[in-house]
Amino acid sequence: MIRTNAAILLGSLALSGLLFAENVNSNDTGLQLSIAADLLGEVSTIENGGGINRLDAREAEIGVMAPIDPYLDGYLSMAAHREDDEYVFEPHEIYLSSSKFIPRSRIRAGLFFLGIGRLNQFHRHDWAFTSAPKVQREFFGVEAASDAGIEYSWLTPLPFYLELRLGVTSGWAYGHAHGIGTQPNFPTHYLRATYYNDLFSNGGIQTGLNYLGRRNSSGQWMTLLGIDLTAKWRQDRVLTFLLQSEFWRRQLIQDGTPTETTIGYYLFPQYGINPSMEFGIRFDGYAITSQQDALGNAIANFDYAIVPTLSYHTSEFATLRLSYHHSSDTTSSIEIGRQRFIQLQAVFILGAHPAHDF
Amino acid sequence: MIRTILKLSVCVIITSILASCGSDRSSESNVLPLQGTQFNPLSGNLSITDGIISGTGKMVANLPLDSVQSAHHFEIAFRIPNGGALKLLTHATDTLESGNAIRFVRQRNIVIIEVDSLPVGQFETSAETDTLRATIDVHNDESEGAHILVWAGGASTAGTENPLCEPHRQNGLLGAGSYWGLELDQATVSLAKFGDAIDQD
Numbered sequence: 001m002i003r004t005n006a007a008i009l010l011g012s013l014a015l016s017g018l019l020f021a022e023n024v025n026s027n028d029t030g031l032q033l034s035i036a037a038d039l040l041g042e043v044s045t046i047e048n049g050g051g052i053n054r055l056d057a058r059e060a061e062i063g064v065m066a067p068i069d070p071y072l073d074g075y076l077s078m079a080a081h082r083e084d085d086e087y088v089f090e091p092h093e094i095y096l097s098s099s100k101f102i103p104r105s106r107i108r109a110g111l112f113f114l115g116i117g118r119l120n121q122f123h124r125h126d127w128a129f130t131s132a133p134k135v136q137r138e139f140f141g142v143e144a145a146s147d148a149g150i151e152y153s154w155l156t157p158l159p160f161y162l163e164l165r166l167g168v169t170s171g172w173a174y175g176h177a178h179g180i181g182t183q184p185n186f187p188t189h190y191l192r193a194t195y196y197n198d199l200f201s202n203g204g205i206q207t208g209l210n211y212l213g214r215r216n217s218s219g220q221w222m223t224l225l226g227i228d229l230t231a232k233w234r235q236d237r238v239l240t241f242l243l244q245s246e247f248w249r250r251q252l253i254q255d256g257t258p259t260e261t262t263i264g265y266y267l268f269p270q271y272g273i274n275p276s277m278e279f280g281i282r283f284d285g286y287a288i289t290s291q292q293d294a295l296g297n298a299i300a301n302f303d304y305a306i307v308p309t310l311s312y313h314t315s316e317f318a319t320l321r322l323s324y325h326h327s328s329d330t331t332s333s334i335e336i337g338r339q340r341f342i343q344l345q346a347v348f349i350l351g352a353h354p355a356h357d358f
Numbered sequence: 359m360i361r362t363i364l365k366l367s368v369c370v371i372i373t374s375i376l377a378s379c380g381s382d383r384s385s386e387s388n389v390l391p392l393q394g395t396q397f398n399p400l401s402g403n404l405s406i407t408d409g410i411i412s413g414t415g416k417m418v419a420n421l422p423l424d425s426v427q428s429a430h431h432f433e434i435a436f437r438i439p440n441g442g443a444l445k446l447l448t449h450a451t452d453t454l455e456s457g458n459a460i461r462f463v464r465q466r467n468i469v470i471i472e473v474d475s476l477p478v479g480q481f482e483t484s485a486e487t488d489t490l491r492a493t494i495d496v497h498n499d500e501s502e503g504a505h506i507l508v509w510a511g512g513a514s515t516a517g518t519e520n521p522l523c524e525p526h527r528q529n530g531l532l533g534a535g536s537y538w539g540l541e542l543d544q545a546t547v548s549l550a551k552f553g554d555a556i557d558q559d
Contacts, residue, residue: 173501181501182530217530252426257534294418294452
């Protein structure tokens with residue numbers, strides 16, 4: 001089965017290359033093809049340290065984008081990744097988008113990563129670190145929360161940059177799912193306001209305020225409130241300093257049960273040593289603030305992680321990344337889990353790659 | 359002076375009455391310890407002898423799970439006579455309501471596994487005197503409903519073997535709380551603990 005899937009994947013990649021090579025070269029249709037590969041090796045430094053203890057092809061992704069007609073653009077992204085010890089090749093994003101129907105507006109419809117938060121809007125091969133912080137894993141998924149629906153963004157006509165976004169998606173599945181999920185009592189919906197302003201010394205900061213809500217088929221309301229900050233300083237076109245952070249609060253509300261409130265955050269300062277090399281340290285925190293034992297006594301709990309990360313770019317198309325993951329989960333002053341492992345990641349991109357916001 | 363003492367006495371009595379009305383939870387003195395896991399009896403008649411809990415009744419583990427939306431494994435060792443049963447309740451309220459229920463019921467030499475009162479699998483033939491050990495993964499964070507995997511044996515070997523069954527609860531049902539516990543029906547339990555999920559997919 002693994003061989004069959006691998007053969008299909010390799011065949012698809014080869015076929016895609018053959019089919020699209022001419023178009024990419026001639027560029028007469030505007031078709032752009034990109035392939036991103038993500039290799040990851042992990043070694044635990046303690047017994048049961050949480051690393052996979054092998055080198056693995058974590059993900060391979062094919063992205064195709066092109067204008068469809070004068071009004072619409074199309075984007076397709078297919079990714080192969082491991083699931084149940086087998087490679088699964090599946091659509092990540094398939095959507096139509098347009099910024100030409102309504103002035104100052106962008107609409108996209110289809111299957112996409114929800115346009116909320118910072119990490120959730122990027123494929124993980126584009127992240128500044130290798131693995132998701134706990135708050136991202138628990139609130140969105142190991143990479144991102146994605147769903148099928150429609151999203152509308154409007155750039156306000158104000159003297160400063162402020163974009164407002166509204167999204168509504170089916171909500172059948174959210175986060176971890178092995179299939180299509182189940183019909184929710186209320187679909188997934190989200191709002192985001194993005195603000196940008198310049199900072200001193202050629203710097204800039206983007207701030208996002210976010211809300212997401214959904215009521216699942218069991219009647220449980222989930223609400224997420226979050227703020228994300230991304231500040232960058234550049235010299236010429238070289239990133240000299242990056243500060244990226246997200247802070248989220250989740251509430252799970254269901255009739256007849258106490259509301260569960262959880263907060264989580266990460267903070268990632270990164271210094272550009274030279275144009276090819278960067279060093280950063282990520283600090284993660286995560287706590288369920290409402291947790292009580294069966295007798296009604298509050299339970300203090302806090303999970304943290306410290307992840308120093310060294311990135312080396314051989315070019316803008318390839319990155320080697322070395323990081324060390326040190327984390328600890330504590331409940332009632334007792335450490336109930338610890339992870340210690342080294343990660344070595346190689347990411348390379350073949351062909352075109354879509355530009356990202358800030 | 360006497361009036362002040364009387365007033366204080368009335369205040370103390372009223373406060374005591376209000377405090378006792380505030381909760382029907384078990385006091386810490388009733389705790390049943392089982393190999394490091396503290397259980398609080400909720401109903402029935404449960405007793406502990408030589409570290410083994412037996413009888414008929416319901417008990418909730420004092421320490422809850424990480425979250426309502428979480429995946430964990432539960433390892434249990436138990437004995438049930440013909441017609442007896444043991445129910446594992448996870449992701450429930452602190453009175454073990456609105457949770458996921460995995461029930462083991464003996465019918466002569468067969469122990470049937472039920473989820474939401476539907477048979478989903480069974481253990482190999484075993485005698486009534488055999489102590490059964492099972493490891494149960496409950497993934498209460500999946501969009502298709504709680505995903506339950508049951509292995510025969512302990513947690514250390516569970517990931518290397520195929521599960522006896524791996525149903526999803528129907529209609530996308532999930533547990534609504536973060537507490538877990540056991541409901542015994544003429545059963546004895548010598549081990550019950552939880553940890554991270556065995557199956558990580």
